[in-house]
Amino acid sequence: MDHGISAVEPIDTARAGSPEPNVSGGVVRTEALRKSFGDNLVLDGIDLEVAAGDVLVVIGPSGSGKSTLLRCINLLEPLDSGRIFFEGEEITRKGTDVSAVRQRIGMVFQQFNLFPHLKVIDNLTIAARRIRRMPRAQAEARGLELLGRVGLTEKAGQHPHQLSGGQQQRVAIARALMMEPHVMLFDEVTSALDPELVGEVLIVMRDLAREGMTMLVVTHEMQFAREVGDRVIFMDEGRIVEQGRPVDVLDQPQEDRTRRFLRRTLQLGDSLEDLDIDEVAIEVGGGGA
Ligand SMILES: Nc1ncnc2c1ncn2[C@@H]1O[C@H](COP(=O)(O)OP(=O)(O)OP(=O)(O)O)[C@@H](O)[C@H]1O
Numbered sequence: 001m002d003h004g005i006s007a008v009e010p011i012d013t014a015r016a017g018s019p020e021p022n023v024s025g026g027v028v029r030t031e032a033l034r035k036s037f038g039d040n041l042v043l044d045g046i047d048l049e050v051a052a053g054d055v056l057v058v059i060g061p062s063g064s065g066k067s068t069l070l071r072c073i074n075l076l077e078p079l080d081s082g083r084i085f086f087e088g089e090e091i092t093r094k095g096t097d098v099s100a101v102r103q104r105i106g107m108v109f110q111q112f113n114l115f116p117h118l119k120v121i122d123n124l125t126i127a128a129r130r131i132r133r134m135p136r137a138q139a140e141a142r143g144l145e146l147l148g149r150v151g152l153t154e155k156a157g158q159h160p161h162q163l164s165g166g167q168q169q170r171v172a173i174a175r176a177l178m179m180e181p182h183v184m185l186f187d188e189v190t191s192a193l194d195p196e197l198v199g200e201v202l203i204v205m206r207d208l209a210r211e212g213m214t215m216l217v218v219t220h221e222m223q224f225a226r227e228v229g230d231r232v233i234f235m236d237e238g239r240i241v242e243q244g245r246p247v248d249v250l251d252q253p254q255e256d257r258t259r260r261f262l263r264r265t266l267q268l269g270d271s272l273e274d275l276d277i278d279e280v281a282i283e284v285g286g287g288g289a
């Protein structure tokens with residue numbers, strides 16, 4: 001898939017996903033990840049690699065370990081065994097600067113987790129100002145630019161409860177981009193949304209992918225997987241059952257378990273191809289006007 005920088009690029013900092021030189025072994029690589037909760041084996045030997053600028057879509061039934069996988073990569077869960085490499089460096093070894101790693105790995109969850117008492121712009125800037133000691137003016141300039149990218153410039157001064165779910169999730173994505181992550185992890189970010197709000201969030205993610213961001217995306221949105229994913233992984237019971245190009249995994253799955261899962265979840269929506277965020281935001285009464 002073409003991840004060239006042909007899209008309009010406002011300013012340099014928007015290139016949050018620009019690959020660093022040190023990524024020959026993939027931006028993220030995992031080796032034999034194993035993780036149990038009590039005697040529940042949740043990750044049973046996960047090996048994967050995400051190349052710079054690639055979008056890896058992870059699908060699989062509930063409980064198959066998808067969220068745990070993302071949480072392990074972001075060092076939110078300790079592993080039982082295995083190793084994780086980020087831009088060539090093992091981040092699961094002792095002495096890793098966890099905070100520095102997390103600043104480079106953006107994560108967005110199903111629940112938006114915005115601070116309810118803070119304005120949208122302050123939700124975006126608070127971490128940069130506190131953790132990075134970024135001056136307020138600089139943080140706000142960057143925050144506004146990112147709000148523009150997700151089609152929500154006009155919402156900067158509002159509080160989260162004044163926004164729709166789709167708008168809040170777009171704010172959460174913009175917030176994750178504030179730290180200039182080199183990879184973004186998305187965990188079912190559209191699952192809590194009303195159906196008519198799903199598209200505006202997927203469009204933002206698609207645009208991010210087009211701009212070259214490296215992404216790991218757990219989703220049930222098969223249309224997204226098909227159109228935006230470079231590779232798809234199907235997980236079941238803590239293992240990668242099948243992986244490959246979206247057209248292959250989704251249209252000609254080799255494994256029975258994959259076939260059964262896809263039959264259950266097939267959701268074919270409209271094509272994302274020709275939409276852009278401003279149009280959709282206006283259509284749903286969102287950030288456009
Ligand atoms: N903090 C935890 N403590 C105990 N068990 C957990 C914890 N987190 C997850 N699990 C268990 O690990 C297994 C995998 O959970 P996980 O959330 O990774 O699955 P998932 O594929 O993301 O599912 P879903 O599609 O429902 O989000 C499940 O059996 C779950 O109950």
Ligand SMILES: [Mg+2]
Pocket residue numbers: 066067068187188
């Ligand atoms: Mg999950």
